[in-house]
Amino acid sequence: MRLDILFVADVRFEGGTSTALAVEIRAAARAGFKTGLLAVKGPLLRNPYPMHPDLRALIDGGATERIDPDTKVDADLVLVHHPAIMSNRFTRRTGIRTERMVMVLHHPMVDRRGKLQYDLARIVSNCRWAFGVKVWLATVSAVVRDALPRHLPAGAELLPENWTNLIDLDDWPRRPDGPPHNPVIIGRHARPDKLKWPSRAADALRIYPADAARYSIRILGGGPFLRELYGPLPANWEILPFAWTGIAGFLQGLDFYVYYHSDSWSEAFGRTILEALAVGLVTILPAHFQPLFGDAAVYAAPRDVEGVIGKFITDADAYARQSALAREFVARYHSAELFPQRLERLFNISKPRDAAAVRASTIQPLPIRQVLFASSNGIGMGHLAQQLAVAQRLPRGLKPVFATMSYAMKIAAEEGYHAHFLTHHRGIDAAPVDWNDVLAEELFDLISHLRPAVFAYDATAVFDGVVAALAMDPNLFSIWVRRPMWRESHRPFLEMADAFDAVIEPGELADEFDHGPTSEVRDKVLLVPPVLLLEPNQRLDRAAARNFLEIPDGMTVVALQLGSGSNFDMRGVRNGVLKAVLDRPDTLVLDIRSPIRADFESDEPVGPRHRIVELFPSFNYSRAFDAAVVAPGYNTFHENILGAVPTLFVPNESDEMDLQLNRARWAELGGFGLLMRRDHDLPHVDRFIEQLLDPTEREGMAARCEAVPWTNGADVIANYIEDHARMVRTDWDITKDS
Structure with missing residues (x-):
């Protein structure tokens, strides 16, 4: 690939560096230059940050090209923005060749109290190692210029004028x-x-x-x-x-x-x-x-x-x-209009004669990168479903592969993804220590074979085997996606955050009711909106859904979805709800069973208006439902609220589950749904069903739910994975023992 300018930057910077870079990219595009952007994960930002939205918009809009580290690039000029990103060497080789390289110094080498902010000699050496040419130093102001030493490091030269910020x-x-x-x-x-x-x-x-x-x-x-x-x-x-x-x-x-x-x-x-x-x-x-x-x-x-x-x-x-x-x-x-003049004045780089042809040139496809999604999920399907939501939104060029402990692995395989089953120690009655050793070997073998660019782990529990496997490949970018609403018993897992490069927390509509351990460390994670596999507007319309489910005209449909029953016995609730609903002559119950339920023995419907079905994702058919009785696990809760399905929530209150009760309380107090507890309210199930099926109540709940603002956090996570799958890392020192 031939470029006029290759921009190199830590695209996660929030402030002026990214804004100044975005102006230069836009100005170069207007002038007809062909440019690319190579993203670097530098050492300055420790917490997870997404790509600056101005830079992502420029890539998405075609103003510049995303450059993969393996892309062979010949650039007339390489512009590296901010010295901190070259504090360490690239942890991998790149395919970049250039005759001229500029390091834009966005920060003084010494602060006002004389404290050294960066080692200029080290930065120059790392730039020469990465690009193999002399380093031109471009100071953004007299403040930065005056802080430089009288004698510059070998291989560096100072530009005769300052590289001042520009603005549109x-x-x-x-x-x-x-x-x-x-x-x-x-x-x-x-x-x-x-x-x-x-x-x-x-x-x-x-x-x-x-x-x-x-x-x-x-x-x-x-x-x-x-x-x-x-x-x-x-x-x-x-x-x-x-x-x-x-x-x-x-x-x-x-x-x-x-x-x-x-x-x-x-x-x-x-x-x-x-x-x-x-x-x-x-x-x-x-x-x-x-x-x-x-x-x-x-x-x-x-x-x-x-x-x-x-x-x-x-x-x-x-x-x-x-x-x-x-x-x-x-x-x-x-003014940004001065940028082409700067390039010509300093480097004799003129505007292309045929700017339209440059803009119309074909964007080179990026190399295929693997993304390894790993999850626990022996009890439910939530973590795997959440990962499927992200995988479906990855761009072409990123290939998802799944390694999961969920018995619902077949769903990933049926979607066309490669999937590997990881046995949980409880499933084979194995000693946890021995099992973790085997888990580490299995994951390391997968990582060695697939060579993924990103490892995305979705679970509450972080096993020692996962940590051990990641430690064997420090250059693999790793993400821990952990949902909120933890119980206090889960607190020890917070310490596992250091094993990952980034922690992402999907949002929770009921976040004001979450005072669990993760709420104390939200300043160290990337918070995204709630994640749904299927968005509300992607569901089948009511007529199509009822036709698919063969619902007779005039029937009031209640969906019953109380989980697998693996760790919290819901049989009494199911029986009570069935009786209360079916006592009404115009009702039909869709008893939606989990694909990984504990009891696989076939049971018989209690009557002609009771249908036992296995639907995934059941949310696709939810416009056919007039009401629902569900356990408020993360996925089902957010689907029913955001899909405006009038719902009676019956929380799974097992100690190993998240705080489903808090979610249901939020819904009840806000008028978004009803709450019934298995051990407190079951004798009054008739009253709850009567309230749920009251047309006025249902209309009110649906209206409140429809007013809840939302965007899908799966899009944010997919973008984050895409950005980090194409980054060069300098956030750790590869010259030291790893």
Whole structure:
């Protein structure tokens, strides 16, 4: 593959580095350059982060190509963004060849207190090892340039000008003309990090005054760390969570942008400041920013900020002039339209003569990568079903393979996937220690044979055999998908998180009722929306579903789905519900049995309106149901709520299960469903069925369920797997013993 520019970056960065990179990719695409993006998993981000949405949109939209490490690439220029990603060597060889390589230094080598932020000689050496050419160092500002040593490492040379951030002005419309509001709206935005805030509370309150009669303070990117820094926060501080979208609109609603940070932090450039200037905000900064932004901003000590704001409030002409200066400065020095000129000036790389032909050129298929999905699931089917939901959403080029302890393995095989059965020690009455040794060998053999790019494990329990197998291949990217609602007895498994590169937690509609062990560590995991195998709008319509199930006209259908019964005896509930429902003359019960139920002996229907069926996925036919009685396992619970099926939830309260009772309580108290407990409410089953089948009750439950907002977390997990299946790793030091 021939490229004009190969961009190399840790695409998971949340802040200015990714935003600046996205602007360069868009500018290159508009100019007609053919580019690619090689993703690196660097050492700076320890917690799991997805690809920055701007970068994913550029790949999905065809502005640049995703580059696999094995793709043979000849690039006129390799642009590596941020030195931290080359703190270690690539842990694998790549197929990249280039004549010119630039390392964009987005951060000073030394902070304001003299602390070394990265080893420049090591980074240059690792770049030369990876690309085999001289390393041009591109500083994003004078702050970064001034922090460099007088003598650069061997094999490195400094570009004659700074690689300043650029911005697409069309994405940042000007603030509406007019004077400031009353009260004055002061704002700022930055990723949530205490280093991005003043070191002293007194300074913070001078910069962002607490006088609610005069000032309204809007903060995008705040969090609990602010209370840790400053104690109780003023009532006029509006704290908004960090976001990637809607920032332009946020800025347009402000009167002043005021940004000060910790004494120990060195802001290499200040991307958020550039965005504020672009919309024409009067921007107030500490004096050390003056070499970067000149007269586009106003500079003041913390004690003088309120006075500066006061002068602009009383002088509308001065306010308008400063707003215009800010916008003009960005247009003159930081417009994305300057990017092609930079390439030609520094590297003699001109725009392609036939830009349309470059854009129309065929994207090269990526190499096939295997993804190994492993799961436990001896009792139910939830983990395997969740993995199927993700596997179905993987793009072409990623091949799912399953290794599972679930007796429902046949479902994966019937879907056309390669599947391997892993026997659980209880199934063969094996000693856990010996069984874990065998499990480690089985998994290692699979990993050695398949050479997967990603190992995705879905379970609550993490077995020692899984950990041992992963330790044998530290370059294999591993993910643990663990659902919430843990019991306290599951807490020891939290320690197993260190065995994986990432932990992903699918969302829980009833999350406010979850106070289990995983709720304490959510800042260390990637949280995604609830996962469904089949989305509500993908189900058969009512007529087709009832026709398939051969439902007579006029019958009220109740689906009965109480699990396998392997660890919680539901026979009494089933019998009670059957009698209460079938006592009504116009009802029909679909008794949906699990493909892995404990009792495989055939049992007979109790009457002509009782049908025993095996459906998977039963949710596909749920528009045929008028109501349901189910155990609120993760999958069934979310399917029935999001599918607006009026439901009576009967939780499986076995100690080894998750907190199904909490889910059912959330549904009951919110009007999304009803709750009946086996050991508490069975004598009153007639009353529960009467309520469930009341048309007004059903209509109310369905309406509340239909109003629940939702997107499928399976899409997020599939994207995450895709991104990490194509990454080069530098997050661990391959030169040391592994």
